Amino acid sequence: MVLPSEPVTNIESMYRRKNGRVLIEIKLTSVIQLFNSFDPAPFYEKEIDSEAEDYIVDTVEDFPAKTKFMIRIYLPPAIVASEEAKKIVPAIHNHFRYRMLVTERKYRAKLRFGRVSLLIGLSFLAIALIASQLVAALNSHLLAQLLSYSLLILGWVAMWQPITVFLYELWPIIRLKKIYEKISRMEIEILPLPQPG
Incomplete structure (x- = not known):
């Protein structure tokens, strides 16, 4: 997440936007970092790490109900196109659909x-x-x-x-x-981590 250089006047100024949607940005060094390592379920059904879940839910709660969001996950360039990375989107949707149920x-x-x-x-x-x-x-x-x-x-x-x-x-x-339902339908983008400099 990129913090503004000026003092924060409201929560919305702390988040970047794309096409009118607030970006919920998560930077990872590996795909498994997003998931609960103690969950024995198959990879695509794994439970999301509690800190990642709290961050996503808390962000959605901070904004008015009609606000639109997009989750953007940054991974090291070498694993962005991996099979594990491709399973992130359905895994997140499945996790929040389950929470909704x-x-x-x-x-x-x-x-x-x-x-x-x-x-x-x-x-x-x-x-x-x-x-x-x-x-x-x-x-x-x-x-x-x-x-x-x-x-x-x-x-x-x-x-x-x-x-x-x-x-x-x-x-x-x-x-x-309603928040879980909203997250379970959010668009999720997987991008390579920006290189320093």
């Missing part, structure tokens, strides 16, 4: 959990409201009123989990899934 599965599981907890919460709230009304109607003593308010509070506390799921927990999962 895993995130989709997490979203469905969280949505299912949210629906069940909403049903439980609403049922408990209804029971608590009815019990609260009964206690308040049967006795106007201070202890009965305290019990009535306690039941009411418990009913609303039971709604905390479903509210948290639907208001806060689902949206980050949806956003991450």
